[in-house]
Amino acid sequence: MTGPLRLVLTLGPRTDLARTPVVVAVAILEQATGVGLAVLLGLFSEAASRHATSSVLVLSLCLAVFVMLTQGTFIAGYFTRLRLSEEIQHETERRFIDVAGTTPTLEIHERPGRAARAAAVRAGRADLREGFDRVLWLAGAALVWVASAVLMAAVVPILAVLPLFAVPVLLATRRADRERGAAVERAAPRTRLAEHLFTLAATAGHGRETRLFGLAGELRRRHREQWDRGGRDILVAELRSRVPLALAWVVFVLAYAAAIALMVRAGLTGDASLGLIVAAAAVSSQIVGQAQALLSQLSWVAASVRAARVFLQVVEEGAAERAAVVPAAPAAVPSRLERGITLEGLGFRYGDRDRPALSGIDLELPAGSVVALVGENGAGKSTLVKLLCGLYRPAAGRVLVDGTDLARFAPEQWRARVTAAFQDPDHLELRLGESVGLGSLEHGDDPERVLEALRTAGGDRLLDALPDGLHTRLGRTSWDGEGLSGGQWQTVANARAAMRREPLLRILDEPTASLDARAEEWLFQRYAGASRLPGGVTVLVTHRLTTARAADLIVVLDGGRVAETGTHDALSRSGGLYAELFRLQARYFV
Numbered sequence: 273m274t275g276p277l278r279l280v281l282t283l284g285p286r287t288d289l290a291r292t293p294v295v296v297a298v299a300i301l302e303q304a305t306g307v308g309l310a311v312l313l314g315l316f317s318e319a320a321s322r323h324a325t326s327s328v329l330v331l332s333l334c335l336a337v338f339v340m341l342t343q344g345t346f347i348a349g350y351f352t353r354l355r356l357s358e359e360i361q362h363e364t365e366r367r368f369i370d371v372a373g374t375t376p377t378l379e380i381h382e383r384p385g386r387a388a389r390a391a392a393v394r395a396g397r398a399d400l401r402e403g404f405d406r407v408l409w410l411a412g413a414a415l416v417w418v419a420s421a422v423l424m425a426a427v428v429p430i431l432a433v434l435p436l437f438a439v440p441v442l443l444a445t446r447r448a449d450r451e452r453g454a455a456v457e458r459a460a461p462r463t464r465l466a467e468h469l470f471t472l473a474a475t476a477g478h479g480r481e482t483r484l485f486g487l488a489g490e491l492r493r494r495h496r497e498q499w500d501r502g503g504r505d506i507l508v509a510e511l512r513s514r515v516p517l518a519l520a521w522v523v524f525v526l527a528y529a530a531a532i533a534l535m536v537r538a539g540l541t542g543d544a545s546l547g548l549i550v551a552a553a554a555v556s557s558q559i560v561g562q563a564q565a566l567l568s569q570l571s572w573v574a575a576s577v578r579a580a581r582v583f584l585q586v587v588e589e590g591a592a593e594r595a596a597v598v599p600a601a602p603a604a605v606p607s608r609l610e611r612g613i614t615l616e617g618l619g620f621r622y623g624d625r626d627r628p629a630l631s632g633i634d635l636e637l638p639a640g641s642v643v644a645l646v647g648e649n650g651a652g653k654s655t656l657v658k659l660l661c662g663l664y665r666p667a668a669g670r671v672l673v674d675g676t677d678l679a680r681f682a683p684e685q686w687r688a689r690v691t692a693a694f695q696d697p698d699h700l701e702l703r704l705g706e707s708v709g710l711g712s713l714e715h716g717d718d719p720e721r722v723l724e725a726l727r728t729a730g731g732d733r734l735l736d737a738l739p740d741g742l743h744t745r746l747g748r749t750s751w752d753g754e755g756l757s758g759g760q761w762q763t764v765a766n767a768r769a770a771m772r773r774e775p776l777l778r779i780l781d782e783p784t785a786s787l788d789a790r791a792e793e794w795l796f797q798r799y800a801g802a803s804r805l806p807g808g809v810t811v812l813v814t815h816r817l818t819t820a821r822a823a824d825l826i827v828v829l830d831g832g833r834v835a836e837t838g839t840h841d842a843l844s845r846s847g848g849l850y851a852e853l854f855r856l857q858a859r860y861f862v
């Protein structure tokens with residue numbers, strides 16, 4: 273059995289062994305209703321034609337029990353099925369978090385093929401959740417299919433082949449499904465763009481600009497255009513595959529008509545009993561419905577197996593990345609830096625880009641120093657920061673931590689000694705204390721430590737302004753918490769970064785971009801500038817060159833290369849890019 277099918281089949285028992293048998297019974301009994309009733313109807317006709325009153329009474333009782341069993345199981349099992357599929361969804365989501373949330377690098381989110389597959393898993397969770405149920409219903413439909421064939425063959429043996437006439441219909445439908453799937457995939461860039469346009473036009477986060485610039489009409493027009501173009505391709509594929517499908521149906525209908533004629537003849541010639549003919553005629557009338565059930569279950573199962581295949585691929589890619597990135601015998605991460613971090617010929621290129629984002633980076637970041645990374649938009653500052661965090665694998669060169677290649681550390685162990693406040697920080701919609709405390713899982717429950725981190729990041733005013741202090745719920749997207757301003761969210765993220773007290777590397781990527789002047793001044797005096805890490809390096813990414821001025825070393829990046837390095841005074845004197853950018857900004861302050 274192939275991996276994806278095995279995954280789908282084992283989802284039920286592995287998730288909840290107790291509920292699985294109930295769900296299996298429901299799927300089989302529900303499908304057997306039609307054939308069971310046809311058999312009972314045949315037996316009834318037989319007994320009635322013989323005027324056997326007691327048989328009719330017994331059959332009536334059987335009928336009542338059968339209906340109670342099938343319908344009752346279905347009704348009673350409905351919530352069990354629902355619960356099992358919810359549990360399967362939770363289980364697969366947990367497994368996906370284990371993969372997507374723990375791969376050593378960010379490639380799963382950023383390398384084009386892998387990112388598309390991870391997105392497909394997120395989008396295909398319903399297919400995975402329903403997979404187990406769908407396989408059971410397919411098995412039930414196939415059983416009914418075989419039972420019908422046996423029943424009809426008992427009247428006229430050749431009628432056993434009637435269900436086979438539905439096979440071309442099956443094949444034509446599968447082909448149509450495949451062609452449609454391919455068309456949907458071809459149209460994916462357009463439908464993704466349409467989805468993005470829809471999100472822009474219809475969600476809260478974008479409401480401001482949509483209204484301010486009067487964009488709704490324009491977004492609707494573009495949304496329509498993208499859907500129409502993508503939809504046309506899908507429609508053409510559908511129409512093309514409908515011709516063989518229609519032919520297959522014509523063949524089936526002709527065979528069905530011939531079967532009915534054969535049954536009538538068997539009745540007239542006395543080759544089969546009345547009960548058998550009634551039962552066979554009753555199931556033959558269900559053949560079309562059974563064929564449709566089989567077809568639709570087959571295509572649903574195919575969708576679930578496809579989703580399982582992508583899921584397993586994502587899991588395998590995660591494992592392969594882990595095997596490639598995590599050393600078998602990792603080097604010990606030092607407890608403090610003596611020399612610092614050295615970059616040697618470091619280069620990096622994003623998967624879908626022609627030009628490298630960074631190349632030939634040689635730098636010394638001394639222990640105990642604050643290093644400011646400056647440069648124009650797209651110069652490569654954030655990329656360099658992510659390489660330092662070990663979130664990307666260098667395409668060339670290496671990062672040395674006190675002389676040891678960063679690649680020789682276990683990524684988790686290195687990152688446990690790194691802290692960062694990123695540009696566009698995550699809005700963790702939790703209670704304030706939790707949102708800050710997650711910066712250090714070991715100390716997250718210690719309110720003193722959380723309060724100190726908040727103080728370090730200049731969060732006193734924020735704390736005073738919130739109704740329940742550390743217990744205040746933050747955010748309005750996931751729950752009815754306090755809405756925070758951009759600067760307040762940034763303060764929470766800065767405090768989260770301050771939870772780790774003695775990191776070897778502290779990244780502050782535009783930590784003051786949304787802060788007011790007082791908060792910015794506080795942050796630099798108290799956090800980044802004055803409190804230099806004795807056994808670590810602070811890397812400060814900033815566009816505000818007045819902020820960079822106090823750094824021990826300023827690194828100017830330009831087009832993915834180091835353009836200049838030095839102190840503020842030395843760089844100002846040299847008259848290079850830094851001096852020019854500083855002059856441009858200083859104009860507004862004098």
Ligand SMILES: Nc1ncnc2c1ncn2[C@@H]1O[C@H](COP(=O)(O)OP(=O)(O)OP(=O)(O)O)[C@@H](O)[C@H]1O
Pocket residue numbers: 382622623624625629647648649650651652653654655656
């Ligand atoms: N996820 C990505 N996929 C592809 N290219 C990217 C990605 N992120 C950044 N780039 C490209 O890499 C280059 C460096 O980007 P980076 O974000 O490192 O610049 P930056 O100096 O931090 O810019 P900014 O000051 O605007 O934040 C840019 O050309 C950018 O377009």
